Amino acid sequence: MTTRTSLRARRTLHVTGAAVAALLMLSACSSSDGTSSGAGPSASGPAKLSGTVTVFAAASLQESFTALGEQFEKAHPGAEVEFNFGGSDALAASITSGAPADVFAAASTRTMTIVTDAKDNASAPVTFARNQLEIATLPGNPDQVASLEDLTKPGLKVVLCDKTVPCGAAAQKALDASGLKVTPVSYEQDVKSALTKVELKEADAAVVYKTDVRAAGDKVEGVDFPESADAVNDYPIALLKDSRNAEAAKAFVALVRSAEGQKVLTEAGFLKP
Template sequence: MPTRTVHRRTMQLVSGCAAAVLALSACSSGSSGSSGSGSPSGSGTSAPAPAPAATASVSGTVTVVAAASLKEAFTAIGAQFEAAHPGTKVVFNFAGSDALAASIVNGAPADVFAAASPATMKTVTDGGDAVGTPATFVRNQLEIATVPGNPRHIASLQDLAPPGLKVVLCAQEVPCGTAAQKALAAGNVQVTPVSYEQDVKAALTKVELREADASLVYRTDVKSAAGKVDGVPFPEASSAVNDYPIATLTHAPNTAGAEAFVALVQSPDGQKVLTDAGFLSA
C-alpha cells in the first residue's frame, strides 16, 4: 500500500477519535448539570426540593389549671414535660373545677384546662374559651376515706348515715360533690355532713386531721394519701363515675406549649402516670 494512502487513513482515524472524545465530554457535562443541585440555568435542571414545614417549638411557661384531684399525677406529668422540653416551665393552679372554670370565663390567663366533669368544662366551651372539642382523658370514681385503722368500722355507704358520725362532703356544685350526691341517691342513703368543702383535697384533709370520721372523695385521693387515711370501696360508686375532659384555651398565651402538654397527657407516658395514680382509662 502506498505511503500516502496509509498516512491519509491514519489521519482519518485520529480525527474520528478526537470527535468521539469531544462528544463524550459534552454528554458528561450535560448529564452532571441535570442531576446536580447546582445551576438554575438550562431547561434540564430541576428546582430544589422544598424545605419541610417548620414545626412550632415549645418554650417558655405553660400555665395549666386543673381539678384538685389531678394534683399528684399532673405534677409528675409536668416534670416529664419540662425534661422533654428543656427551658420550659409548667405552672399549675389546682382547685375546684367550678371555681377554675369561672376564672377562665372571667379572663384569667391560662393555657390548658383539665376539669373533673364535663359540666364544668361546658362552662368554658359555652363561653368560647376552649379550642375545639375537649377530650376525655381519664375517669375517676369515689371511695370512702376514713381515719387510719377505720375505728368507726365503716364498711358501706349506709354506715355513713348514723347522726353521731362526722362526715364531710364536697360542695354540691363541684364535681366530687355532684358525684357524692348521685352515689348517695343510688344507695338511698341520707347523710348530714358536718361541712361541705370547696374541693376534694379540702374534704380529704378534714379526715387526715381527724376533724371528721369519714369523707366521700376520689379513689385517687385515697391512694395519694396512703398511710394518712384508709379507703373503703362501695358498689354505688359505679353509678357516679366522672369523666375528666381537657382542652387548650382560646386565649392561651403559649399555644404551642398548651398543645404539647395536652398531647403528653394523652400519650402512653402520660396515661401510665394517671392510671398508676388510680385513675380509670377513658
C-alpha cells in the same frame, strides 16, 4: 380555694419517661438527619418550645399532673409549666372571668361545658381519664365504716364536697340512687379539702376519689362501695383558645393523652377513658 404551683420551685422528680426519651431522640434525629423526606426544614428540626404553660386543673389531678409537668420540662428545657389546682367549678369561673390560662383539665364534663359554652372559649375537649369515688376513713377504720349506708350512723362526723363541684355532685348522685341522706359536718370546695379534714382527724370519714385515697398513703384508709360505679366522673381536657403559648400548650395536652401520660394517670388510680 385554688393552689398555684410553679414546677421550677421544686426539686425535679426522678420519674421514668419512655415518651420523654422518645421525644429527645426524635429531636436529635431531626436536627442531624438532613435527608428526611418531610416537607418541612428537617435540618433545623421542629420548633423549640419555650415559655410558660399555665394549666388550670382539678385538685384531684395534683399529684399526677405535677409528675407529668416535670416530665414535660425535662423534654423541653426552655419551657415551664405552672399549675393552678382547685375545685373545677371555681377554676371554670376564673377562666370565664378572664384569668390567663392555656389548658383546662376538669373533673366533669358539666364543668368543662361552663368554659366551652362561654363565648367559645376552648377547643373541643377530649376525655383523658375517669375517676371513681371511695370513702376515706381514719387509719384502721376505727368506726368500722363498711358501706355508704354506714355514713348515716348517728355521731359519725362525715365531710362531703360541695354539691356544686364534681366530687360532691357524684357523691350526691350515689346517695340519691341509694335513697340515703347524709348530714355532713361540712361541705368542702374541693376534694383535697375534704380529704384533709380526715387526715387532720377533724372528721371520721369523707367521700372522695380513689386517687386521693391512694395519694394520701397511710394517712387514711379507703373503703369501696358498689354505688360508686354509677357515679364515675369523666375528666376532659381542652386547649383554651386565648392561650398565650398555644404550641407548648398543645404539646402538654398531647403528653397527657400519650401512652406515658396514661401510665402516670393509671398508676395514680385513674380509670382509662
